[in-house]
Amino acid sequence: MAHNILVFSEERSFLYIAMEEQLKGLGYNVINVGTNVNEINAVKEDITALLMYTDEDMIKKQQALVFMRDKAVEEDMPVFAIGDVNELAEIRNLVPKQLLKKEFQRPIDVKEVVASLDEYIKNNGKHTKKKILVVDDSGVMLRNVKGWLEDYYQVSLANSGTMAIKYLSTNRPDLVLLDYEMPVINGKQVLEMIRSESEFSSIPVMFLTSKNDKETITQVLGLKPEGYILKSTKPEQIIQMINEFFQKQKTI
16 A cells, blocks of 8 residues: 655655655655645545645644644644755654654755655555544543554544544544533534444544443444543553454454
8 A cells, every 4th residue: 555645845846855765665645735724634545644844934834734733633643844944943843752753954955854864764664554433532641542543453543522523524433432421512422423424434543531430321322333442541451452453353
């Protein structure tokens, strides 16, 4: 399966063209987007890595930068950055530390950039990891769960039921970890929506929640989730339960 590298750039220099040709020569699909938000949003492919090839003009376009950053966070894209000292500092402040894998200061060595991307993808290619969508309105909880699971799984985050449904309209995770208590659309309603839509009704859902009263458990178990995990459970036990779920799936 070919990997897709998303390049956020308006660069069309000799060095850029040489880099793109070398990546394609290694079998990668290179998808280039500029600073148009609609163009970024139109990318529906599963992205293996994001390369931010910036210049002074691009750094000034904060709306596009933030939108690109949010897409990277939502889809758990590893980020590689090219720029001068100031541009790289801006990217460092914008992109979460855990996503920013390597920086390259201009003028770049094309072979070094291509080799770094190729080595990272070969060792950490997302196609080898199961995809988990974590849905919770608590940013702290989202970060915690991502930290527990990201060494083992490709983890995407949604901070509301609405964002979860939007994500599922264009992506298919192998498991959804779903909070119960959320404003506007709660976990029960999200699971009902998932079960009612034929294109993703079969996606497995586990509740990861602090709600452990009998009434709540009875209500959600009727929707047949794959499991019900309390947030008070130790992280290593949560990892074990998820591992066991995927192991069980292999035997079905």
